[in-house]
Amino acid sequence: MPDPTATVTEVAGRRLRLTHLDRVLYPRTGFAKAALLRYYTLVAPAILPHLAGRPASFLRLPEGVEGQRFWAKRVPPGAPGWVTTLDVTHRQETMRQTVVDDLPTLLWAANLGCLEFHVPQWRGDPATHDRLIIDLDPGDGAGVVECCVVALAARELLTADGLRCWPKTTGSKGLHLTVPLLDTPAERVSAYARELARRLRQALPDLVVDQMAKQLRPGRVFVDWSQNNSAKTTVAAYSLRARPEPTVSTPLEWPEVAGCRRAEQLVFTADAVAERVRAAGDLHAGVTDPAQAVALPG
Template sequence: MSGAGPRTVRAGRRTVRVHRPHKVLFPGGGGTKEYTKGDLVDYYRSVAPFMLPHLRGRPLMLERHPDGVDGPRFMQKNTPDTYPEWITRAEVAKEGGTVRHTVCDDTATLLYLADQAALTLHRWLSRAGRVERPDRMVFDLDPPGDSREDFAAVRETALLLGELLDELQLPSALMTTGSRGLHVVVPVTGRHDFDEVRTFARDVADTLAAGHPDRLTTAARKKDRGDRLYLDVQRNAYAQTAVAPYTVRARPGAPVATPLAWSQLDDPRLDARRWTIADAVEQARTDPWADVMRKGRTLGPARRRLDALMSS
């Protein structure tokens, strides 16, 4: 997938120079394959048609690993002045000032970020211009460990949460995190601010946990969770991020955060790192989310249904 020397990659009207494409970012061993920067660039180029709709217009936080997954990492919010002028920026308010986030609107930007060893793209749940109004709500199903039994609990919880969201008449979609758990993503209209969305998500999580107190928890402190699965809704807040669909995670074997269909929960091969840069594009071509992300709902009717459940 990659050459031994410097190379250039065409992306639409632009050409992106890939420096040291032979550099190993994901060392092999222990049953995992080795992948280079060139492999990362080739993956992002292939997956761009499926990934960009989930990135366009959204401020990003970049997780960079210049020396590969075994080296130091740093989280980059502010866009360096050295980045090309054609890369979109979004200046958003923070306490005491502003941050100029990178926005990935096209394939050339995606490849440029791969050349910068930005392995993982963490996206805002809102868009530039309406940063205080999210159009995504995310439930992070975070197991206490990384065993097959732990992931079995993630599967079961995803089904329970999906059933509750169906009862609330909210569309939802599944995604592996590429790490340990699953994300359940709900499209919303962008009419509500982050406080409203997070409060609603917390009430949904509390309702689910109350029905299964021995298995589920919304306790933010690890010491209060025991061996229960954590229903994390903290990403539904201003300036918080969630891993983007089809982004690569900084773990051995280059696993990918991958959308999947609800029916795929029955796949015995499924775990949080089921897909890697070797096969995530094949999964993307199945269009597992279809049109669900275009079905954003306001939370008013769902809130009334949830309140009725909570009071029953």
């Protein structure tokens, strides 16, 4: 059946056919596909630097958050010839993945029902990382308030090591801290992250867990150092999340982290984030600024 809402438009010189614009993707709020495309258009100047050069993994939900969801790592069939791609070796297999490096590619992917964009901690070569991720994942009975306590402790340790980090929400219950690095062997970044997790557990033994066993996590925050594995990806700054409401992985200022007393203080939806970007630009701009990249200690 023809789609009466379909429209053909030109974006930065690329021709795009946008479909099912009235499809509601988040039934709880009525957030439709047209709103999805509008959001990614508004935040494109902020999100694209965090995606550029990295092979993207798409979480696609063509029917919305209450429908089927699936991961798409390979370049989807029918992708335009102008989409940038990168061949990536996963274990024994090499696959071609999309690199979202411009607005037309961002909107093309969103039109496919890609709500979430995830990228690794490297560009081009999985053996060399250019950033460190500290993933703070609260267990049952804990939440973002507890993550903020751990984030502030992590910031102190990182600062003592000569490293600067930028905080963001995951768009779910946790926090991410990102440290821009000079190109560093992946194994060294992973080892530093694991040691940092151990140091946080020693500093906050009643609050921090650095082991993956789920029975250890209730009431505590798991410092997931494994996110620095070359095979892992992390949700990008400014990506929407496939949750009941259109929440966003949102860059924060440190006073927001220090002042968090209730979880809802750090929940941001698409409209709020678009306004934050309009008012303040990219609060995570330092993460993609080569001048901010530093070497790991030691």
